[in-house]
Amino acid sequence: MKFNKDAAALERRREKLRRVMLGSAEKRGLLGSSVVYLLLIVISFIFLYPVLYMISRSLMSRNDLLDSSAMWIPSSITLHNYESAILTMDYWMSLLKNLYLAAVPTLAQVFVCSMVGYGFARYNFPFKKAWMGILILAFLLPSQTTALPNYLVFQNLRMIDGTIKPFLITAVLGQGFKSTLCILIFYNFHRQVPQSLIEAAEIDGAGHLKAYFRIAIPLAGAAIVVVTLFSFVWYWNETYLVRNYLGYGATRATGLTTLMLELNAFEDSYANAYTTWASSVTSSDRINDAIRMAGTVLAIAPLMILYFVLQKQFVESVDKAGITGE
Amino acid sequence: MSKKAKKNPHDKRRLTRRTLREWGFGYLFILPWIVGVCIFFLYAMVQSLRFSFSRVELSNGVILHPLENGLFENFVKVFTTDVNFPTTLANFGVGLVLQLPVILAFSLIIALLLNSKIRCRSLFRMIFFLPVIIATGPVMSRLTAQGVSSVPMVSQNALLGILSDLPEFIYTPINNLFSSLIMILWNSGIQILIFLAGLQKVPRTLYEAAKIDGASGWESFWKITLPTVRPLILLNAIYTVVTLATGGANEIIELIYNATYTATQGYSYAMAMSWIYTLVVSVILVIVFLLFREKSDKHVRYEQKRSAVKAAAGR
Structure with missing residues (x-):
């Protein structure tokens, strides 16, 4: 009798354990959950590995770099590498220049692309399909074929002088960095706004322009946030076209620069800076991986900070831009 | 809409004027982009095509000379004289x-x-x-x-x-x-x-x-x-x-x-x-x-x- 009761209790316990581990029809079991979490955590680690490596390396002293036992944790944290990298990149000045070079064209780009996207979404006009075709072609084809002729256009206008002019002109004419994608995002967004809303305003006596500024723009708030954030990131990160517009062999001494360009030229700048300081430093101050990594961290730090502050806006952008179609 | 317009000639004229206004505003909104795309995309494409089919001389601006060794000289050169490009492209x-x-x-x-x-x-x-x-x-x-x-x-x-x-x-x-x-x-x-x-x-x-x-x-x-x-x-x-x-x-x-x-x-x-x-x-x-x-x-x-x-x- 007692044996039977025990067996029944055991059976019940086993059944409960099975349900918790493997789950039931309504709920996923512990086992399934832990597999999902394990996968997510492992992949997260793989994703963050280069960033973690970069940060840990940049804090290492020269001795730690050579010591294989200090693979991950520096034996003593040093900020010396950052000091060198800041001097090498002329960091604070370059940061200011980069902010200016990214923010001003971004504003122009957002304004113009919103207008063009609205024009395509709201109106019908002859050859609209042909223009849309060109728009999509411009999005798909790599910009290397057009980069050189564009450079020559600006050179003929004497505008390749290390200033913001080429960036601003292309942005105002809807040809900035990834402008085409921005136009497509706005096009998608404005198309989802009920046409009747705009038409109602126009019947009420609002002109076409007023309908755009008073109704379409306020409704497109989410798209404006998305395009502004991404345009800023694109302007910040682009190197090929930036080099083109600033001029071949442009340096920060002669005009604007970006942190990515400074990172590209890091070794040369360091060598130059090194000969300038040579009287005061010892030969052990030759460039090493820790200094390089400190420079890399510094170059991406502004965007990292922006991302951590506005991560919600970034991550929800895809939903809000309506790229996936409704 | 067009069917209705056919019935009433007076309506048709009004609609046409309205349609023209639509077209005008449509083009007004995309005008900056049209100017930009004509200069920086279409013209640039044509230019780069012309460059690739001619010899470029740089002297106070760009002068294009016709190619001597066949129209595709530059393209042939890319594949025959360049060490890196074909392999990099294939990779x-x-x-x-x-x-x-x-x-x-x-x-x-x-x-x-x-x-x-x-x-x-x-x-x-x-x-x-x-x-x-x-x-x-x-x-x-x-x-x-x-x-x-x-x-x-x-x-x-x-x-x-x-x-x-x-x-x-x-x-x-x-x-x-x-x-x-x-x-x-x-x-x-x-x-x-x-x-x-x-x-x-x-x-x-x-x-x-x-x-x-x-x-x-x-x-x-x-x-x-x-x-x-x-x-x-x-x-x-x-x-x-x-x-x-x-x-x-x-x-x-x-x-x-x-x-x-x-x-x-x-x-x-x-x-x-x-x-x-x-x-x-x-x-x-x-x-x-x-x-x-x-x-x-x-x-x-x-x-x-x-x-x-x-x-x-x-x-």
């Missing part, structure tokens, strides 16, 4: 074809994981999206130089040992794929979000109904999930090709840039290179489009054709 093409399925499958799996009921979803999303913000050419090349671009725990040597018998133009891209796996996965941030947004639009009741009817998770994946995200696969595939071809650590872009300012190569040579590159990218895009487009399109077109034939026969 790029094969690499792209290998990376594309990896990125698509990976981002779909991550999106599926994120779409299941989990805590800290936004934290994970944030981590997977981070590379979109920081993965730039200079940063990626720094990290690759440090050797942190591959998954550290995986021993690749055994697998690569087996593959080393393959011809070089296949082996090198596979080797690249493994040695920079993290950098490749870093390109999947946007794709994950696009898939996730699509998955979240699938009503949960659909899965519940399927479960009641006795469908396993595996079956509902193939019968419900995949058909819903199918259009997004095409979108993501094209997006992936475009981003890989235009940005990041792309050696061909660097080659073209350097050729432009090298005395022995020059403008026309660089433009010939970039047109070859554009052609390769376009071919890949067309293939991707044909592969991933929705098959129902074919059906619809067939139906349209059939009804058109019927109509013609009836007449």
Whole structure:
């Protein structure tokens, strides 16, 4: 009798354990959950590995770099590498220049692309399909074929002088960095706004322009946030076209620069800076991986900070831009 | 609307004026872009084509001379005299074809994981999206130089040992794929979000109904999930090709840039290179489009054709 009761209790316990581990029809079991979490955590680690490596390396002293036992944790944290990298990149000045070079064209780009996207979404006009075709072609084809002729256009206008002019002109004419994608995002967004809303305003006596500024723009708030954030990131990160517009062999001494360009030229700048300081430093101050990594961290730090502050806006952008179609 | 207009000539005139106003405002809104695209895209395309089919002389501006050794001299030169370009291009093409399925499958799996009921979803999303913000050419090349671009725990040597018998133009891209796996996965941030947004639009009741009817998770994946995200696969595939071809650590872009300012190569040579590159990218895009487009399109077109034939026969 007692044996039977025990067996029944055991059976019940086993059944409960099975349900918790493997789950039931309504709920996923512990086992399934832990597999999902394990996968997510492992992949997260793989994703963050280069960033973690970069940060840990940049804090290492020269001795730690050579010591294989200090693979991950520096034996003593040093900020010396950052000091060198800041001097090498002329960091604070370059940061200011980069902010200016990214923010001003971004504003122009957002304004113009919103207008063009609205024009395509709201109106019908002859050859609209042909223009849309060109728009999509411009999005798909790599910009290397057009980069050189564009450079020559600006050179003929004497505008390749290390200033913001080429960036601003292309942005105002809807040809900035990834402008085409921005136009497509706005096009998608404005198309989802009920046409009747705009038409109602126009019947009420609002002109076409007023309908755009008073109704379409306020409704497109989410798209404006998305395009502004991404345009800023694109302007910040682009190197090929930036080099083109600033001029071949442009340096920060002669005009604007970006942190990515400074990172590209890091070794040369360091060598130059090194000969300038040579009287005061010892030969052990030759460039090493820790200094390089400190420079890399510094170059991406502004965007990292922006991302951590506005991560919600970034991550929800895809939903809000309506790229996936409704 | 047009039918009505035909009935009443007075209405027609008014409508026409209104339509003209519509056209005018439409063009007004896109005017800046039209000016821009004509100068910086259409004119630039024509110019670069002309460059690639002539000899460029730089003296107080650009002077174009006709080619002496055949129209395709520059293109022939790219393939015959250049050591790096053909191999780099082949590696790029094969690499792209290998990376594309990896990125698509990976981002779909991550999106599926994120779409299941989990805590800290936004934290994970944030981590997977981070590379979109920081993965730039200079940063990626720094990290690759440090050797942190591959998954550290995986021993690749055994697998690569087996593959080393393959011809070089296949082996090198596979080797690249493994040695920079993290950098490749870093390109999947946007794709994950696009898939996730699509998955979240699938009503949960659909899965519940399927479960009641006795469908396993595996079956509902193939019968419900995949058909819903199918259009997004095409979108993501094209997006992936475009981003890989235009940005990041792309050696061909660097080659073209350097050729432009090298005395022995020059403008026309660089433009010939970039047109070859554009052609390769376009071919890949067309293939991707044909592969991933929705098959129902074919059906619809067939139906349209059939009804058109019927109509013609009836007449």
